[in-house]
Structure formats: structure tokens, C-alpha cells
Amino acid sequence: MEKNSLSQSNDYGKIEPVLFELLSIQTQKFLMNDSSSIKVEKAQELYSSICYSIKQYFENGGSVDFFINNPYDALKESQVILENKIQFAKKLFLSLKRCQFLKNHYAFNDTLKEIERGFLYYDYRYFADTFPAGITYWLSNSVSDDYVGIDYILQYLTYLNYELIFSSKFPCERVEKALKISYVDYNNLPLNTFDVILKNAFMLFIINKDVSQLTVSAQDKKKIKYLFSKIENQDFDNLVNGHLPDLLMQLGITDYEIELYIDKSLKNMKNLLISQ
Amino acid sequence: MDKDFSLILVKKEKEKEMLRLEKSNERSRIFGLELSKEQISTIIDKRFESLSNNGRIEFGEGIISKLVDAFCDSPFVSNDNYEQTLIELQDSFYYFKNESEENYSDDELISLMKKYFDEICMGSIDYLNSSSIEELTRKVRNSCDDYGKEL
Numbered sequence: 001m002e003k004n005s006l007s008q009s010n011d012y013g014k015i016e017p018v019l020f021e022l023l024s025i026q027t028q029k030f031l032m033n034d035s036s037s038i039k040v041e042k043a044q045e046l047y048s049s050i051c052y053s054i055k056q057y058f059e060n061g062g063s064v065d066f067f068i069n070n071p072y073d074a075l076k077e078s079q080v081i082l083e084n085k086i087q088f089a090k091k092l093f094l095s096l097k098r099c100q101f102l103k104n105h106y107a108f109n110d111t112l113k114e115i116e117r118g119f120l121y122y123d124y125r126y127f128a129d130t131f132p133a134g135i136t137y138w139l140s141n142s143v144s145d146d147y148v149g150i151d152y153i154l155q156y157l158t159y160l161n162y163e164l165i166f167s168s169k170f171p172c173e174r175v176e177k178a179l180k181i182s183y184v185d186y187n188n189l190p191l192n193t194f195d196v197i198l199k200n201a202f203m204l205f206i207i208n209k210d211v212s213q214l215t216v217s218a219q220d221k222k223k224i225k226y227l228f229s230k231i232e233n234q235d236f237d238n239l240v241n242g243h244l245p246d247l248l249m250q251l252g253i254t255d256y257e258i259e260l261y262i263d264k265s266l267k268n269m270k271n272l273l274i275s276q
Numbered sequence: 277m278d279k280d281f282s283l284i285l286v287k288k289e290k291e292k293e294m295l296r297l298e299k300s301n302e303r304s305r306i307f308g309l310e311l312s313k314e315q316i317s318t319i320i321d322k323r324f325e326s327l328s329n330n331g332r333i334e335f336g337e338g339i340i341s342k343l344v345d346a347f348c349d350s351p352f353v354s355n356d357n358y359e360q361t362l363i364e365l366q367d368s369f370y371y372f373k374n375e376s377e378e379n380y381s382d383d384e385l386i387s388l389m390k391k392y393f394d395e396i397c398m399g400s401i402d403y404l405n406s407s408s409i410e411e412l413t414r415k416v417r418n419s420c421d422d423y424g425k426e427l
Contacts, residue, residue, distance in 0.1 A: 024336060027333075028335060028336065031378075034381035034382065034383075035373070035378065036335065036338060036339055036342075037327065037332045037335075037339065037370065037373060037382075038335075039332055039333075040331045040332060
């Protein structure tokens with residue numbers, strides 16, 4: 001969900017006064033009727049949370065008329081949507097946490113701990129657009145800043161899941177060996193391990209080597225260098241388009257979304273690969 | 277948020293607040309205190325000024341009616357200083373609200389301020405304004421002055 005889409009809506013003129021009405025209700029609830037005033041900064045946080053929640057309501061087929069006449073009911077409906085997203089994100093998180101891959105990687109583990117803590121403290125009733133977790137493990141394709149709140153975490157976990165699905169197609173010890181060759185202290189570096197695995201697998205694949213080995217020898221590198229020296233930028237995209245589907249088929253990955261993600265990752269590392 | 281957040285709310289609240297304060301006159305009249313329409317309008321304008329100065333927004337029933345209820349029986353408030361006292365009290369209220377980091381409810385804070393105003397400040401708004409929330413809390417709870425003397 002994009003964060004600014006509500007203010008760009010054609011009906012925003014009708015919606016805005018109702019949003020302020022909701023802000024008044026939510027502020028009183030937040031203050032538990034103990035206080036009639038609130039700091040501007042806090043009111044702004046509550047307002048952006050309301051906007052984010054109501055966007056969920058509209059994006060899931062909620063009607064403007066219903067919202068104008070029953071704003072609080074619409075907010076409640078949006079909170080049910082958020083609850084469902086939280087549950088889905090928690091399930092995805094647990095499946096990633098069970099995965100033994102990268103169990104010694106500092107940034108990866110730190111990020112999982114932060115997200116776990118985030119689920120405990122995420123307050124979707126009043127601060128729905130803020131998921132309290134610091135992410136230090138970088139993804140190959142970063143999540144757009146347009147995603148906020150639980151949507152951001154859901155997108156992050158989805159991408160991370162894609163990366164782990166791909167990485168788990170290779171034996172752990174070979175992954176570890178390949179990573180150590182690239183970065184001796186990889187467990188303590190904030191690097192994306194999927195990028196290293198994908199890069200090696202793709203290089204081996206295009207020179208018809210056993211992909212599962214994952215280690216690129218000096219001789220392999222020479223062949224790859226020679227291959228890349230003959231291609232232009234445009235040709236690189238064609239090379240990826242020509243080989244990636246076969247590589248993924250060989251690895252037993254058939255999900256189209258994962259294929260799109262990996263395709264984007266490979267094309268992002270074009271310069272890195274060409275300079276090998 | 278691009279718009280001036282507080283201004284949108286100010287317009288909506290002003291008319292309602294006028295009516296509330298006119299009603300408060302019924303209670304304060306018992307103690308010989310009454311606000312004219314101009315005075316009410318001034319107090320409300322100052323309310324929003326004070327809220328803005330203290331970086332706060334108020335929803336629903338504002339604090340002025342509660343201040344009127346609490347302070348109209350103070351022996352230090354007369355019709356001559358009524359308007360000015362309310363203006364300064366609401367300013368102090370929002371200041372203390374920020375200082376207390378929302379740890380007091382409105383009613384608790386007003387009750388503390390009233391006791392402090394009557395028993396320690398002896399009606400001096402300047403003394404009230406120069407106090408910190410810690411002093412206010414400590415002195416009212418201990419009911420003693422700066423020298424520890426029981427009041």
C-alpha cells in the first residue's frame with residue numbers, strides 16, 4: 001500500500017472532514033478521556049495512522065458513502081484487515097525463523113529479533129503506519145519506502161522468503177564455502193548473502209558448470225570474463241532472460257513472483273558481473 | 277502532512293467553545309464572576325494561541341470550562357481580574373501539561389493548580405508561572421513552603 005494514495009483520491013474533499021472527526025474520536029480513546037488536549041506531534045502520528053488504516057479499508061472495497069456515514073465502523077473494518085495482515089506476517093516470520101539458514105549471520109539474526117519484538121509492540125489501533133523494528137539485513141531488492149507499517153514488514157518478509165527459497169536449494173556447506181571465499185568474515189558483515197549465491201550460481205550456469213557446486217574457480221572466472229567482455233549492457237539483459245528460466249527450472253523453482261524477484265536482482269548486479 | 281494541522285481544528289472548535297463558556301457563566305455568577313461575550317471571545321482566541329505556543333491541540337470540550345468551575349470560588353479571583361486570570365491559567369495549564377509529560381489527567385492537574393494557586397501562590401499568577409511541575413507537585417503533596425514549614 002502506498003502511503004500517499006489517500007490524499008490523491010478524487011473523494012479526498014469529502015473524506016478529509018471525516019478523517020478529522022475520526023481523529024477526535026481516536027485521540028479521546030488514546031488519552032482514555034483523561035485529557036482534552038494532546039501534543040501536535042502525537043496528533044499528527046494518530047492522524048497518519050488513521051489515514052493508513054482507512055486506505056486499507058478503501059483498497060479492500062470499502063465505500064466512500066459508508067465511510068462518511070459510519071467512520072468508526074469503517075475504521076474497525078480496516079483494523080480487521082490489519083489484524084489479518086499481522087497474522088499472515090507472523091506465520092511467514094515463524095517459517096523464516098525456523099529456517100536454519102544464516103543462523104550465525106549477525107545482521108540477519110538481529111533483524112529477526114527486531115521484527116519479533118516489533119510484533120509485540122506494534123500498535124495497529126493508534127500507530128498502524130509505524131512498525132517498530134530496525135532492519136539491518138539488506139535485501140537484494142529493497143522494499144520501497146512507499147510501504148509503511150505492517151505492509152512494509154510483510155513485503156520485507158516476502159522478499160526475504162524468496163531469497164531463502166532460492167538459497168536453500170544449495171547444500172549448506174557449499175553455501176558457507178562460497179560465502180567464505182567471497183567474504184571471509186561474512187557472518188559479521190551487513191552483506192546480502194543471496195546476492196553472492198545467485199551471482200555464483202548464474203555464472204556457473206552460463207558456462208555449463210555444475211551449479212550446485214556454487215564455487216567459482218579461477219579458471220571459471222577467466223571463461224566468464226571472456227564471455228562478458230564480448231557483451232554490451234543490452235545483451236546482458238538478454239543473457240539473463242535466456243538463461244534464468246532454465247536455471248530456475250533446474251533448481252525446481254516455478255513461482256513466477258520469485259522468478260521476477262531474481263530476475264530483478266540479477267539485472268541489478270549487471271555491472272558487478274560484467275566487471276568479474 | 278502538508279496543511280497547518282492545528283488551524284483546521286481551531287475553526288471547528290471555536291463556535292462550540294463560545295457556547296460552553298456562556299453556559300459556565302451560570303455557575304460563576306454565584307461567586308459574582310461573569311464574562312462578557314467579548315471577554316469570552318478573547319479567552320478563546322488566547323486559548324488557541326496558548327495551545328499553539330505550547331504545541332498542543334484540543335478536541336471536544338476545552339479546558340476553560342473546567343478552569344472556570346475549579347477557580348470561580350477562589351478568594352483571589354474577582355470580576356476585575358477574572359478574564360486575565362483565566363487567560364493566564366489556561367496558558368499555565370498547557371505548559372504544565374507538557375512539563376508533566378502527560379502523567380496527570382486534566383482533572384488531577386487542575387486540582388493541583390487550584391491548591392497551589394490558593395494555598396501557596398496566594399493568588400499570584402506570576403508565582404504560579406515561575407514554578408515547575410516538580411515544585412507544584414511536591415509543595416502541594418507536602419503542603420509546605422520552600423522552607424519546609426507546614427502550611
